[in-house]
Amino acid sequence: MSSSFKSSRADMAASGCVDMDPDVARRLFEEGATLVLLDVPRGTELGIDCKSWQVGPRFKGVKMIPPGLHFLHFCSTNSPSCGGETGPKSGLFLTLKPRQILLARWDPKEEDLDFSASENEEHLERIRGALRELDPHLGPYPYEVMRKWVALTDHIGQEMAENLQPLSGRVRAFSDVIPELQLTHTKDRAEQPRNDTACQSMREGLDRLPKMKQREGTELRFSVLPERTYPPGASPAEITRCSMDLSYALETVLEQNYPEQPLNLLGELQFAFVCFLLGNAYEGFEHWKSLLAVLCRSEEAMRKRKELYLGLITVLYHQLGEVPPDFFVDIVSQNNFLTSTLQDFFQFASGPGMDSTLRKKAEKFKAHLTKKFRWDFEADLDDCAPVVVELPEGVAMD
Template sequence: MDQQLANQLFEKGAFLLFLEAPPHLEFGVDYHAWTIGPLFKGVKMIPPGLHFIYYSALSKEGAEGIRTGFFHFFESKEVLVREWNPHIEDLRDETELDPDQVERLRSNIRDFDRNMGPYPLDPPTFYERWKQLTNYITPGLVHRILPNNGKVSHLPEKGSDSLEPSQDTNNSSSSSSRPPETLDPATIKDQRLGKQIEKEQGMEFTPFVLRHSFPKGAVGQEVTRWSLDKSWLTRQLLNTVYHGDYKVLLGELQLAFVCLLMAQNFSGFNQWKQLVQLMCSCQQLVEEMPDLFYDFMDVLQCQLNECPEDFYRDILSENNFTTIVLKTLQRNIPLHNERLGKRFMKLKRFIIKKFDWEISDHEDDEEEEEGGENAPVIVDLEE
């Protein structure tokens, strides 16, 4: 980072004061993770905006625990104070600290400068990717879905090694500057096999049921129509949950994905899959709101670009999920909408190149595509 940018960020950037953290704790912000040393006191020069702070303690045997974290929208020059609680191996937030002490710490933040690592902007592409991955997430959305101060609860399973160790450090901190390629498909798969889906504590993703995608009291052809075309359900969610703003819906899609990507959170994984399937199954709404689906494909491509190949092949391709939903989306794009057609072809070429995978242009395998627990409801009208 050049000196001019460093000076600018020191004057306008935010600070995270991270007190009493044990040595060898894994600590990270966005795409960067450290194994901290005994002198580490936090991060300075944080660009204003949304960031994800995460950490993972070591057991007495030296095994790394499950990653926990929280989202926070940093204001310019904000000083956020957190303190490690060794009894619960988690953070105390400011409501649990002496307010007078917190104010003294904020007033004397420059005293901690030598023990605070700068927010990593080298390479700058990591920060740009982070902003693109989260550009629709709003403070209100984080507060609604994660009401416990933005905290993401961890997976309920115990004893699973969900992360690879970070690199060691000497005194204060050393960034590994790594993207989250340590996402372990086995961890997610272990959470699902033979077990009922459970919502993690403190997570309030928008509830909806894909199979019940028609209005109350619907019968016959109306049930069949809206079971095949999820436009009615999507429109209802837009009007009743997202205040008519489709960008908030895309924000929830992004938030769910980041909870999966950064914290291996199963509630995020389940919500992300449901929202992707919902969006790909809207025939009428594609005609009415083409901008929504253009932006949706932008978001989806950005997310798939962050997926490790083994996670994509083991999880996202399981039961042909990606094939089914994207073939459905392709069929729902109107032939006369050249802009949407070109955007889908761009997405298709990206998937072919990154994952060595092909989306068939043929409308076959209809029986396969309508299988599974979220298959459309077809009403037999014969007496």
């Protein structure tokens, strides 16, 4: 999904910063962190935050990186003689300090960056002493995407990123899966039941395949959303009410994961979105979709948690403003997920007892989305795709 942010092919080793304010450039040069990335093969697609490049022969890292949270992502590319195909993407969240130097070498066997050299202080000091020689080979941080990146991640702190990131330290586009039943010996495999007859259906063929599971330590560690949206011992009437208003499910998630800081749930929503948008991890999209559905369909919680929902609108405004043009056509608009979810949200936001500030902000957001994507949230979305409507000029999101 990061292709929309990808720049044209570049060496990414120029020492200048195009169109950057001189004072900002000087401050970043003095206070910015440096990623020294050695032996990265030419042609590798590598990016930081919302921009990526194809690495040139002189590339040895990125300099002038603003302190704070960043997402480094990369994928290897075969040589032109092998077709020049790009492999699956990997990424990791980094929290960098002022003037910090982080060192990694490319591991050709794993097709990954090995940061173990950063644990050697003596080695880092040698790198620090050689920065002047390295400088022409370090590409400047793409400062033009900094505002965009901050808007997409302003609720994510270092601790949250560490807690949600896989234990393996990598966000991967494709899940690392292994068979549920480990058969390491020929004798074990021979004892498994066999069926040598031809499959009569696709379902039968799938049933014969080994059952797979995600390798432990490689999964994103999101909050677990409750399968049951109503409290234990609920009456039929309560079950119906809690199925239409998911506030009980939302409060359960907040109590279990963010009891003291409920706004941190927005950070998890942002984390899931970045993992999908920039890391191509579909697991991130699935959680973003599920978490958004719970938030948007919790009417009672909207009345109680004004700040959470004011923040949600801002988060969604920035997220939906940065996705590629075909994002909704290919994925989000399947089964009208986003339009139907937001339709419920806007209906609740305009209901009785809602805070007037929240109601007005929701109305502006609704008008903004209607104009930007030409969705009609007043239509019945059960049997049709998003309806295109014509709006007069001048309707915009403040």
